Amino acid sequence: MIVDDDALVRLGLADLLETDPDIDVVAQAADGLQAIELAGAHRVDVALVDVRMPRMDGITATARLRALPHPPRVITLTTFDLDEYVYNALAAGADGFLLKDTDPAEILRAVHLVAAGSAMLHPSAARRLIDRYHATNQPHATAAQARLDKLTPRERDVLVLLAEGATNADIATRLTMRESTVKAHVSRILTTLEVTNRVQAALLARDAGLNS
Template sequence: MIRVMIVDDDALVRLGLEGDEEINVVVQAFDGLQAVELATTHHVDVALVDVRMPRMDGITAIAHLRALPHPPKVIALTTFDLDEYVYNALAAGADGFLLKDTDPVEILRAVHLVATGSAMLHPAAARRLIDRYHRSGPPQAVDARARLDRLTPRERDVLTLVARGDTNADIAASLGMRESTVKAHVSRILTALDVTNRVQTALLARDAGLG
């Protein structure tokens, strides 16, 4: 059972999660401050967080949620796919983003994907978003390349596909590995690159000129 927190006042988001026997909406918050408070008293696997909220905005809330001792995976919600706040949410630790009018089937798929450690990004929109708002200067590029030097050649192969947005299953099929082996590689990559999730891994890879 995937325990979900919705951080949004839009009832349609909650409706999109109904009907899946493997998903349980355990708590709902109406702004970022309430979300952080509730996350400390409820076990949450995945949080769906609106980017624009009163009192504490979604970006700040995501950073606080990811800093918890047992942080939930986070999916940022937004109205526009080319919104600088979405990039900031990903940089704060979100594992992906969805548009608020996303088909309910895709919302369910996103929750399942991030719960297992994958990212959920709309590939074309994600590339445009990163290209528009993630402008790295020479210091960032040098640092990113130095971090990539910590990886083995096989880990670089895996990283290239992670940066492309592939799931663990996709990577396993592409590289002829078991999915459990891919998961182990991804875990080592996150540690070596000193990042917290696959989205930040992809951003760092782009900084280094990979992909």
């Protein structure tokens, strides 16, 4: 589903996505309220959601979409490289974000990655955004470190690579384990940290200053 108040943007994204035989555009919404309605009427696996829209913005829409009985995964779209609204969207449950000028091939790759359970953050914007709002915040860091203390050493190894944006396959290769084992570790990490997706786990790892 494409959610954007600009009809030309919706048309351009739809044309792009439909060039991929494995992607079907099942719905298009002009704002967050319409997105909630359409998500209830269609099976939506991934929603591309703009941040700034009338009636209901992308942040609120993301939280509402993620609270549905069968929630779609969400990729936030933004024009702004360091927009605090994007961070708020990630905290609301988005699995990643892209700038609207992202290369078309990367947008297609993002949809596939997020649909498969991975995260996709625009590389240049993501690091600055996360670092700006979290890495230097000591209260956040202390609380995050306490939560990470619940992880096993191996789970911390997996989280380090997850926070770098590595896929399950990448982690399996680098840690010499089966991909199914990595998936099990990731599932336990999300449960232990009480987060809903990989992006939130990565944010928590950065808060705690966890690195390789």
